Amino acid sequence: MEIRLWDIVDISLVAVLLYQVYKLMKGSMAMRVFLGFVFFYGFYFLVKSLQMELLSNILSYVMSGGILALIILFQNEIRKFLLMVAKSMSDFWHRNSNPIFRSFYKNQSNGKSGTSPSLNAVVEAAREMSFSNTGALIVLSKNSELRMIASSGDLLDAKVSKRILMSIFYKNSPLHDGAVIIHDDRVVAARCILPVSENSDLPAQFGLRHRAAIGMTESSDVLVVVVSEETGQISLVRNGEISHNLSVQEIRRRLNAYLSTENNLREEIKQVEKIIKKELEEVEKEEKEKKEGSTS
């Protein structure tokens, strides 16, 4: 039989994959379940080769649901494995993001890293609303229109401007309650209801407006600008973290960093890394709890 180069690659890849699966499951309950499955499959093939019709039919029915059962049983391991693959890819990108690649990416972005109309409008409107203690909640989303959240409010699809933002949040405006969503230099919607953070560690002085801003950034890659009605203070919220007392220059800089296309890829990778880290911690916590449960 002729052995091709691709057969060697094929076998090596399967070997690496099996080794990774073994490493992942070593010492865990999943390993025992996996061995049980291997034994079961072995028994099935034995029964089949001995042509024991009735038993092999019954076992084949059980096997047909086997893949689904494996996915359910090993959901944690599969999740961990995929997270590890994603982490390796992001590490690879970091290691290889050399100047040539960066300059290529910059060219791809057509130099769109300049000031966007949303940036000026939001900074100026926030500054004025801060002086007049007008409460505001503005969600800047660079990647999506946030359709689900937008549909909880009134759809506008208006070109973003300082005036439109100020008239939305004007105290007597019928649209002033809730949040505004901005995407692609358009006001997608107003009066939107954001998910409120359930973080119990947040300081008690944070009311619903600030909690909604934090909650929104915990689950999406957005930047939220909050103007407090009580104090007039402007805050920026990103990745569940809130920053107060920022100068206008700093607000402008952070908005620019978020909106500029040049930084998008880096930010996306950071976001993915954060999610991966959180997920891995969760998986490890679950595994620890399971282990403790099985020993007690």
Ligand SMILES: Nc1ncnc2c1ncn2[C@@H]1O[C@H](COP(=O)(O)OP(=O)(O)OP(=O)(O)O)[C@@H](O)[C@H]1O
């Ligand atoms: N889930 C939500 N999504 C969007 N907006 C919300 C949400 N919950 C509350 N708000 C907005 O926040 C306003 C209430 O703010 P509240 O006074 O409770 O918060 P705060 O964080 O103390 O803000 P402020 O400093 O402006 O008083 C509401 O009138 C509404 O406009």
